[in-house]
Amino acid sequence: MKKKVTLKQIARELDVSVSTVSRALADSKEIGENTRRRIQAFAKFLNYKPNNIALSLKNKKTKTIGVLIPEIVHHFFSTVIRGIEIVANERGYNVIVGLSNESFSKEVLNMEMLANGSIDGFILSISKETLLKQDYHHFNETISQGIPIVMFDRVVNEVECDKVIVDDFKGSVKAVKKLVDNGCKHIGLITTMDYVSVGRLRTQGYLRALEESQVYAEPNLILKLDDMVSLEENLDILESEIEHLFKRNPKIDGVFAVNELYAVTAMKVAKKLGYAIPDDLQVIGFTDGVLSKHASPSLTIVSQHGQKIGEKAADLLIDRLEMDDDESDANINENTREEAFETYVIETEIIERESTK
Amino acid sequence: MKKKVTLKQIARELDVSVSTVSRALADSKEIGENTRRRIQAFAKFLNYKPNNIALSLKNKKTKTIGVLIPEIVHHFFSTVIRGIEIVANERGYNVIVGLSNESFSKEVLNMEMLANGSIDGFILSISKETLLKQDYHHFNETISQGIPIVMFDRVVNEVECDKVIVDDFKGSVKAVKKLVDNGCKHIGLITTMDYVSVGRLRTQGYLRALEESQVYAEPNLILKLDDMVSLEENLDILESEIEHLFKRNPKIDGVFAVNELYAVTAMKVAKKLGYAIPDDLQVIGFTDGVLSKHASPSLTIVSQHGQKIGEKAADLLIDRLEMDDDESDANINENTREEAFETYVIETEIIERESTK
DNA sequence: TATCAATACGGAAACGTTTGCGTTAAAAAT
DNA sequence: ATTTTTAACGCAAACGTTTCCGTATTGATA
Numbered sequence: 001m002k003k004k005v006t007l008k009q010i011a012r013e014l015d016v017s018v019s020t021v022s023r024a025l026a027d028s029k030e031i032g033e034n035t036r037r038r039i040q041a042f043a044k045f046l047n048y049k050p051n052n053i054a055l056s057l058k059n060k061k062t063k064t065i066g067v068l069i070p071e072i073v074h075h076f077f078s079t080v081i082r083g084i085e086i087v088a089n090e091r092g093y094n095v096i097v098g099l100s101n102e103s104f105s106k107e108v109l110n111m112e113m114l115a116n117g118s119i120d121g122f123i124l125s126i127s128k129e130t131l132l133k134q135d136y137h138h139f140n141e142t143i144s145q146g147i148p149i150v151m152f153d154r155v156v157n158e159v160e161c162d163k164v165i166v167d168d169f170k171g172s173v174k175a176v177k178k179l180v181d182n183g184c185k186h187i188g189l190i191t192t193m194d195y196v197s198v199g200r201l202r203t204q205g206y207l208r209a210l211e212e213s214q215v216y217a218e219p220n221l222i223l224k225l226d227d228m229v230s231l232e233e234n235l236d237i238l239e240s241e242i243e244h245l246f247k248r249n250p251k252i253d254g255v256f257a258v259n260e261l262y263a264v265t266a267m268k269v270a271k272k273l274g275y276a277i278p279d280d281l282q283v284i285g286f287t288d289g290v291l292s293k294h295a296s297p298s299l300t301i302v303s304q305h306g307q308k309i310g311e312k313a314a315d316l317l318i319d320r321l322e323m324d325d326d327e328s329d330a331n332i333n334e335n336t337r338e339e340a341f342e343t344y345v346i347e348t349e350i351i352e353r354e355s356t357k
Numbered sequence: 358m359k360k361k362v363t364l365k366q367i368a369r370e371l372d373v374s375v376s377t378v379s380r381a382l383a384d385s386k387e388i389g390e391n392t393r394r395r396i397q398a399f400a401k402f403l404n405y406k407p408n409n410i411a412l413s414l415k416n417k418k419t420k421t422i423g424v425l426i427p428e429i430v431h432h433f434f435s436t437v438i439r440g441i442e443i444v445a446n447e448r449g450y451n452v453i454v455g456l457s458n459e460s461f462s463k464e465v466l467n468m469e470m471l472a473n474g475s476i477d478g479f480i481l482s483i484s485k486e487t488l489l490k491q492d493y494h495h496f497n498e499t500i501s502q503g504i505p506i507v508m509f510d511r512v513v514n515e516v517e518c519d520k521v522i523v524d525d526f527k528g529s530v531k532a533v534k535k536l537v538d539n540g541c542k543h544i545g546l547i548t549t550m551d552y553v554s555v556g557r558l559r560t561q562g563y564l565r566a567l568e569e570s571q572v573y574a575e576p577n578l579i580l581k582l583d584d585m586v587s588l589e590e591n592l593d594i595l596e597s598e599i600e601h602l603f604k605r606n607p608k609i610d611g612v613f614a615v616n617e618l619y620a621v622t623a624m625k626v627a628k629k630l631g632y633a634i635p636d637d638l639q640v641i642g643f644t645d646g647v648l649s650k651h652a653s654p655s656l657t658i659v660s661q662h663g664q665k666i667g668e669k670a671a672d673l674l675i676d677r678l679e680m681d682d683d684e685s686d687a688n689i690n691e692n693t694r695e696e697a698f699e700t701y702v703i704e705t706e707i708i709e710r711e712s713t714k
Numbered sequence: 715t716a717t718c719a720a721t722a723c724g725g726a727a728a729c730g731t732t733t734g735c736g737t738t739a740a741a742a743a744t
Numbered sequence: 745a746t747t748t749t750t751a752a753c754g755c756a757a758a759c760g761t762t763t764c765c766g767t768a769t770t771g772a773t774a
Binding site for chain 1: 358359360361375406407408409410413414419421428430431432435436438441442443446451452453454455456467469470471472473474475501502503618621622626628647648651652653699
């Protein structure tokens with residue numbers, strides 16, 4: 001087991017000082033041609049690679065970004081991570097992930113863990129429990145320690161930072177208007193409780209679309225599900241809720257669902273109840289998942305472009321990290337600084353498949 | 358922006374030395390009761406947290422494990438990561454992920470990047486390109502640098518390390534035997550090229566099951582797909598290949614597929630061709646994904662238990678990391694050491710759903 | 715009263731880098 | 745021949761910790 005080679009070892013072997021080795025490897029003109037070549041050759045021979053940890057300590061930056069998400073076994077989040085990873089790698093950064101598992105305390109713990117030097121900045125999506133408690137102190141404390149944050153998807157006004165969101169509102173409007181245009185008169189909505197901002201926004205989009213299309217929004221057509229109880233596990237509960245929605249609205253001819261599971265389950269229930277899709281009933285889901293593509297009929301969706309979200313978030317964060325560098329020497333007016341937080345909106349796109357006409 | 362507080366600052370404020378502060382915070386009896394309390398109180402007041410990077414440099418361990426996988430937008434891999442993350446967090450470790458994107462060079466780059474001090478050990482699954490090239494030098498070099506590796510799922514004999522695999526062979530035997538027991542006489546196999554070890558093992562399991570059941574293995578019933586061309590994108594190619602399989606085997610009454618996509622696509626094609634599932638044709642897939650649960654009919658699967666794999670891998674790695682600690686003082690016989698590499702097998706389980714009788 | 719042990723703390727090295735500054739010797743300029 | 749410049753390198757500090765070792769003060773023992 002050959003241990004990692006350090007500057008000191010090279011210096012000792014070649015009978016020069018550590019600083020000479022360091023400079024030689026940086027190809028500094030301060031070191032004589034001969035010594036420089038000799039050191040470089042020897043270093044290459046030993047396969048020397050500088051120790052990242054020592055560099056981090058010295059430079060006070062880790063070239064690592066922390067990603068904090070509620071759940072990783074979830075198509076949307078994993079596409080976001082992929083996006084983050086791609087640009088992070090391109091720009092020389094590593095990615096360290098933490099899962100909050102939708103829990104407030106795990107979110108806080110994970111942040112504290114990583115904030116103590118392990119990472120230069122965060123990209124995160126807020127856990128449901130945190131949204132419910134509306135306790136955002138850990139975000140603000142992190143920021144005030146000089147660690148920038150970029151939030152995506154589940155964001156919140158109370159925290160001042162860059163944000164990347166999808167146009168939940170507009171996307172939903174588009175989707176519901178499409179259903180209207182396709183002839184739907186009684187469009188059901190399957191959504192989550194309002195404390196999840198994306199659920200709320202999508203619900204508002206649904207209402208706005210109906211309003212603009214001058215279609216009466218029947219309260220009975222709206223099904224609000226509490227996502228807290230793990231519906232993934234209790235599919236039957238979900239199914240019976242949806243079945244109830246159909247039964248109390250016999251004339252229903254369109255469904256807009258705010259996520260993939262709701263949408264495909266709606267199709268499943270509808271088929272069981274004898275609806276023909278898309279002839280009797282058209283369905284659109286807000287998602288980007290794999291279920292919709294392989295469902296039968298395949299599901300028309302409002303695509304969220306998770307990977308783009310991740311890429312944009314990573315670019316925003318790294319831009320800010322590297323901007324902070326420059327700012328330290330160019331002594332910039334304290335006021336003109338931190339103000340410029342962007343909220344970047346990733347456009348949604350309707351991908352038409354078999355569940356709509 | 359209040360910067361991070363260090364021992365030095367506390368020391369200066371309280372007019373003691375850095376070493377005293379350090380000891381006081383460790384609650385060392387060497388420091389007088391009074392000073393100790395005073396320092397601890399002040400540190401708590403300032404919300405002092407030790408700098409991880411400095412600790413890493415000093416202790417020569419990062420408490421971070423590197424996870425290298427081919428792809429993250431993949432249900433199996435994300436469940437494995439979840440498993441890793443759970444036990445890593447429990448045991449005080451962080452997880453840093455790298456994606457090889459099935460590419461050899463990205464795998465090598467990522468390893469080198471992380472091996473220079475960023476992590477204490479690796480958990481990884483080999484990329485397809487690496488398996489094809491059969492070039493494993495980067496793994497062996499990493500190990501010989503004293504950085505332990507745990508491989509999961511896609512493993513290889515040429516590298517000596519702990520491994521966590523699923524019993525691909527036995528699982529496949531079980532699945533195919535189940536089809537036989539259910540009355541299938543002509544069981545198709547949809548699999549990948551042999552260089553992916555899991556594909557090969559599952560193919561062997563299929564053959565063995567037929568052999569033991571004294572069913573003739575018709576070569577025509579085996580469809581080997583080259584996974585290199587991104588089939589996810591070209592669903593139509595996949596579909597036509599499968600359709601061809603059905604058409605040249607009109608008497609086919611069972612299908613065993615080595616992954617989820619193949620299985621659900623087979624069902625889709627079969628339905629299109631007029632097969633009733635499970636009456637005319639029974640299907641079993643080797644997977645753990647979300648498609649199978651929501652397909653219609655829902656798919657009977659051989660479950661891989663990705664999360665368990667991740668948990669076991671993390672435990673193995675951390676065990677070895679912390680074992681290495683002790684070994685350094687107890688000067689153990691060089692020979693008796695590294696030998697004890699485990700290959701841990703996670704049992705598969707057949708989850709019966711609607712695609713089988 | 716002189717010696718000793720214990721108590722309570724400070725100094726400094728070490729982990730592996732980078733970098734400002736100082737030093738030496740030779741070459742160039744006066 | 746003396747001074748100045750320049751090339752080529754070494755020393756040491758710094759990043760934030762921990763820990764070994766040293767030391768001053770106190771109280772107890774001989």
